[in-house]
Amino acid sequence: MTERKKMATRESYGKALLELGREHEEVVVLDADLATATKTGIFQKEFPQRHIDCGIAECNMMGIAAGLAATGKVPFVSTFAMFAAGRAFEQVRNSIGYPGLNVKIAATHGGISVGEDGASHQCNEDLALMREIPGMVVINPADGVETREAIKAVYEHKGPVYLRLGRMEVPIIHREGEYRFTIGKGELLRKGRDLTIVATGLCVSSALEAAEGLLKKGIEAEVMNIHTIKPLDEELVLASAKKTGRVVTVEEHSILGGLGSAVSEVLAENYPVKVLRIGIRDTYGESGRAEQLLEKYKLDGKGILEQIEGWLSRSI
Secondary structure, three states: OOOOOEEEHHHHHHHHHHHHHHHOOOEEEEEOOOHHHHOOHHHHHHOHHHEEEOOOOHHHHHHHHHHHHHOOOEEEEEEEHHHHHHHOHHHHHHHHHOOOOOOEEEEEOEOHHHHHHOOOOOEOOHHHHHHOOOOOEEEOOOOHHHHHHHHHHHHHOOOOEEEEOOOOEEEOOOOOOOOOOOOOOOEEEEOOOOEEEEEOOOHHHHHHHHHHHHHOOOOOEEEEEOOEEEOOOHHHHHHHHHHHOEEEEEEEEEOOOOHHHHHHHHHHHHOOOEEEEEEEOOOOOOOOOHHHHHHHOOOOHHHHHHHHHHHHHHHO
């Protein structure tokens, strides 16, 4: 595939926050002593009075965000996914989710692509945790352009949102100025007839790469970008499954509870077909360069291709 420009989704998030802050005075930003890493420092530099550093107190930060939302502010809360979804789960559930407050949780450093920070910081469970909270919208954008548009949509949405962002740079697959983001509506990136690949986050570009490899072997894969894990675009998934009869899900997340589970649930209830879930298989991550880890856990284009080929050889 042609080499594409790359950008980390967390970088795009910081820039989008600044744009949003210039347009809407009610937007406030909170972080937990991680303004540089989460890129909320970009907002902080121009709007220091509307940026609150809560220190290393993520649970307290969620409570502060809930209070701000109750007064009419639109808080964007940022920290690593491990702390936002993991450490502060109770506060997110009870203080934000239960009352349905208008808090936007932008969690950076999700998945194994956190790299050298190791297993303690590589949250592969966050999408599953956030899916379980009633009324919580769960979004995992594929690139910087999609992230920017997602921030606009998240602001317009009234209610709690969990947005997963990444540390490493990923290829830009959307055209600036042409792409429009709609919560709950997936995107068909490539048409095919032999199988469906449903991908999310940084795995979308890898899935497209794998589809190229399959085509060389005479297999036409349909590829879709499911940026919204909840609510899932059931119509798009079912339409493709009915056409191809085989579905592969790809995510930088545990195969338990995330995209793979969401898609499998819909198919099991409406149109059962064979499904292969590609992701982290009930294990912790480890320390290493992001690219090396994606290769080891077979979440790069080559690894995804190998897993699909192996599955097809067993299932045909």
